Amino acid sequence: MINLSDIVKAYDVRGIVPDQLNPEVARALGAAFVTVTGVRELAAGHDMRESGPELLAAFADGATSQGASVLNIGLASTDLLYYASGQLGLAGAMFTASHNPARYNGIKLCLPGAQPVGQDSGLVQVRTTAQGYLADGLPAPAAEPGTVSSRELLADYARYLRGLVDLSTSRPLKVVVDAGNGMGGYTVPAVLGDAVLEPLPLRIVPLYFELDGSFPNHEANPLEPANLVDLQRRVVEEGADIGLAFDGDADRCFVIDADGNPVSPSAITALVAVRELAKAPGSAVIHNLITSKAVPEIIAAHGGRPIRTRVGHSYIKAEMAVTDAVFGGEHSAHYYFRDFWRADTGMLAAMHVLAALGEQDGTLAALTAGYQRYHASGEINSKVVDQDEKVAAVRERFADRTVATDTLDGLTIDLADGSWLNVRASNTEPLLRLNVEAPTSATLDAVRDEALAVIRS
Numbered sequence: 001m002i003n004l005s006d007i008v009k010a011y012d013v014r015g016i017v018p019d020q021l022n023p024e025v026a027r028a029l030g031a032a033f034v035t036v037t038g039v040r041e042l043a044a045g046h047d048m049r050e051s052g053p054e055l056l057a058a059f060a061d062g063a064t065s066q067g068a069s070v071l072n073i074g075l076a077s078t079d080l081l082y083y084a085s086g087q088l089g090l091a092g093a094m095f096t097a098s099h100n101p102a103r104y105n106g107i108k109l110c111l112p113g114a115q116p117v118g119q120d121s122g123l124v125q126v127r128t129t130a131q132g133y134l135a136d137g138l139p140a141p142a143a144e145p146g147t148v149s150s151r152e153l154l155a156d157y158a159r160y161l162r163g164l165v166d167l168s169t170s171r172p173l174k175v176v177v178d179a180g181n182g183m184g185g186y187t188v189p190a191v192l193g194d195a196v197l198e199p200l201p202l203r204i205v206p207l208y209f210e211l212d213g214s215f216p217n218h219e220a221n222p223l224e225p226a227n228l229v230d231l232q233r234r235v236v237e238e239g240a241d242i243g244l245a246f247d248g249d250a251d252r253c254f255v256i257d258a259d260g261n262p263v264s265p266s267a268i269t270a271l272v273a274v275r276e277l278a279k280a281p282g283s284a285v286i287h288n289l290i291t292s293k294a295v296p297e298i299i300a301a302h303g304g305r306p307i308r309t310r311v312g313h314s315y316i317k318a319e320m321a322v323t324d325a326v327f328g329g330e331h332s333a334h335y336y337f338r339d340f341w342r343a344d345t346g347m348l349a350a351m352h353v354l355a356a357l358g359e360q361d362g363t364l365a366a367l368t369a370g371y372q373r374y375h376a377s378g379e380i381n382s383k384v385v386d387q388d389e390k391v392a393a394v395r396e397r398f399a400d401r402t403v404a405t406d407t408l409d410g411l412t413i414d415l416a417d418g419s420w421l422n423v424r425a426s427n428t429e430p431l432l433r434l435n436v437e438a439p440t441s442a443t444l445d446a447v448r449d450e451a452l453a454v455i456r457s
Contacts, residue, residue: 001134007106008127010119011314014097014106017051021105023058024134030062031138032130033093033109036122040146041069042091043084045076047183047249049213051105052095059093059107060148067142072150075211077183077250079345082114083157086341089113096183096249099221102214114341118314158190158197164339165351167192167200170358174240176256178207178231180220184246184346185209191347192354202354205238207231220248223332223379225262232260242357242364244350252333253346255353257364266292267371269329270299272352276327276337277304286319286328286336288312289409290422290435294373295329310409311424317342331379331435375444377436382455384432387425390455391432394423397454419447423455 046052243256410424
């Protein structure tokens with residue numbers, strides 16, 4: 001029998017199809033989700049992976065057996081599913097493995113209003129209940145089983161996003177978009193193009209828009225530099241103003257300037273924060289502890305209240321709810337908006353960047369220069385046997401230069417030379433993740449190399 005502890009992770013479900021995630025497992029999870037949460041209506045969508053429709057149907061079968069009705073919205077990006085959950089007041093199940101390789105699929109769950117379901121908010125109970133159903137069979141059907149219906153929401157989603165950011169008055173921009181054969185190829189033409197709404201002053205140059213869950217061109221993970229190479233080249237060849245790269249389920253967006261250089265997600269977080277604070281002065285803005293220290297500096301300089309959190313969407317969304325934050329950003333290019341039910345959406349972040357670029361005459365590099373104050377390593381992963389041992393070794397190595405430490409998420413060390421580093425264990429793999437930031441590139445290189453020598457020794 002499949003051990004659900006292997007695939008039900010901190011924030012969602014991820015597993016290899018069909019060895020770990022198959023219709024039987026999806027059916028048990030659907031029934032368990034309804035049993036644990038008590039929801040009576042939910043929306044469900046799937047990305048371009050071949051296994052999506054079958055897994056969704058099985059999940060719906062389990063959910064309806066326990067009395068919940070399911071609205072099947074079909075092909076969807078994750079933020080389109082969040083739109084359905086928020087706008088219609090429904091719980092949600094999105095079938096996607098995001099940027100994972102083709103052999104994977106998964107499920108992201110939420111409650112009405114796109115409220116996250118993670119390990120601290122019900123996912124552990126769903127896993128335990130579903131494990132019991134796999135062992136003993138599903139419980140007796142409800143006296144009144146639910147029904148399954150279908151609805152197309154792409155145009156409504158596009159219209160809603162355009163109502164949040166007005167791009168109609170932008171100067172003409174040439175935009176290269178790399179969808180990575182993921183769901184950006186479905187949503188970008190609707191939101192930024194003229195597939196369902198009136199055209200905008202944007203010339204979209206599509207790259208890998210064909211929906212293909214086998215990812216024939218490159219992995220749909222723009223966090224890896226190798227997956228940005230095609231976009232960087234094409235932006236320069238086209239003489240474009242900007243490049244956008246979406247991950248597989250299009251809830252993350254990476255940005256490339258006209259010279260082909262990546263713009264750090266921290267700079268995008270700061271840029272969007274400034275725009276949102278202009279609409280809601282004095283508001284809180286969330287940033288995780290891996291983002292550049294320039295982010296809280298800029299938030300504070302523009303009258304906002306910077307609030308630092310752990311990495312992960314469930315932590316960000318929970319803190320946004322408590323503080324009524326207007327916006328939140330992560331180093332991984334997840335961006336969260338109060339006016340999008342505190343959910344993450346790569347498309348809305350992209351629209352803010354396009355609007356900021358289009359309302360002035362300068363280049364994106366010039367626009368974002370003031371938001372990039374420090375040198376960062378990006379996230380560097382190392383396979384280790386004993387994560388705790390390596391974290392302790394890093395702490396000891398830098399002890400004589402340490403100004404302050406905290407353990408909010410892993411170990412963060414502030415050093416006397418103005419640099420900082422964070423080491424934290426992966427929630428899903430035997431990896432230790434390292435991030436370093438420093439005032440100069442030379443200091444960055446020295447601290448990074450010294451930390452890696454300890455981790456990989």
